[in-house]
Amino acid sequence: MTVHTTSRHDDDSDAELEAIISERRRLTGLAYRLLGSLAEAEDAVQETYTRWYAMSRRQQDAVESPGAWLTTVATRVCLDILGSARMRRERYVGEWLPEPLPGRTDWIGGRRGTEAAHAADPADRVTLDESVGMAFLVVLESMTPAQRVALILHDVFGYPFAEIARITGRTPAACRELASSARRRVRASLPPQAPAAHQARLVRDFKEAWDAQDVEALIGLLAPGATFTADGGGVVPAALRPIRGGEGIAHYLTGLAARASGGLTVLERTVNGRAGLVLEHEGTTVAVYAFDVADDRITRIWAVRNPGKLRPWTED
Structure with missing residues (x-):
């Protein structure tokens, strides 16, 4: 008779794999907001996972927070896409609009970080529903990629500016100013949302x-x-x-x-x-x-x- 046993190492590996895969939904939501295209967002997330699995197991184990690593890579991939997208959209025939999503949008929720969750002025935060509305996505198109990243990571996904600075290679003060300027643009362009x-x-x-x-x-x-x-x-x-x-x-x-x-x-x-x-x-x-x-x-x-x-x- 053959006895099949499962080691603690196998259990840990399965749990780690599940945790990595569970990040896909949040990463897709982040990428969609940054890119305005579900197809490009899915490509960006796929590239992110490709880079993760290209690392050796030792390199993966050395990553203190896989979720933070995936977010950093996904954001940087999106920044690269945004850089090339600007040139493509200049050649686009007619007006370019974000890709619309059917049904409810609660599948692309984010997480709230300590700094954003306790911001002094709640008006400085964009709600999850607003952040996928067509009006908001259109305003994002008028921003620089850096403004867009700072606003979405902080106001929607709750990342503190120190972490955004690490992701983007800027100072926390610069990221704070980028988010503030983006927020002013949103307020100037969008009236209060109707019920x-x-x-x-x-x-x-x-x-x-x-x-x-x-x-x-x-x-x-x-x-x-x-x-x-x-x-x-x-x-x-x-x-x-x-x-x-x-x-x-x-x-x-x-x-x-x-x-x-x-x-x-x-x-x-x-x-x-x-x-x-x-x-x-x-x-x-x-x-x-x-x-x-x-x-x-x-x-x-x-x-x-x-x-x-x-x-x-x-x-x-």
Whole structure:
């Protein structure tokens, strides 16, 4: 009879492996916020794990905190990607928008560190829901990579500035200033977030008016200074520049629906944790619409049409 035994070393190895693998969700959330692309985030996390497993067991055992090591490497990989992405986006056809995520976004939560959790001013922290909203992700695109990293690591994931300094190779004071400047940019660009239920009601009213081709109702739901931004990536037809003004947006969208061939369906869906719309043509997702709301009006609409950014919406 053969007796199979499990050594304490094997148990420890299994526990360590599980701990390493369990970091993937948090790392993906970090990378998605930094890059604005789930596909690029997954690539960055895969590269991070590749570097971990490329080390010898002795080198791995010498790492005091594997989670911190993985975060450091993932952040640096993202910084490299952001450096090359800026040049790619300059050649991008039309407007570039972050990749929208379906459903709830609690799968990409972060951890809270001591410094962020006890910050003197809670307004200096970005909530987890806000940090994956389309409005916030769009503002991140206007920041330098260093500002983005400092803000996300500190305000969202709760890392103290001393640790961010170690990750980025800057001083704690410099990282604090980077986060502060990024925070000022967010405050200047984003109004206070409307309650989720209020946005859902406005988006539902917008859908009904759009379905009815009611231009006047659409104009009434849009702020006079509203903007509509589309991202087709040069792959599918889309407005190459933002459309400004509620009246112009209403006429554009009703014309868009009138020109569409049969089989176009508009569905209410959750987009990056907030109420949005999904356009399907003969059962295939062809566009995802995210919204921003302020003062009982829709202020911004982001329409992602690039098929490469709709993968999470088309996969079963």
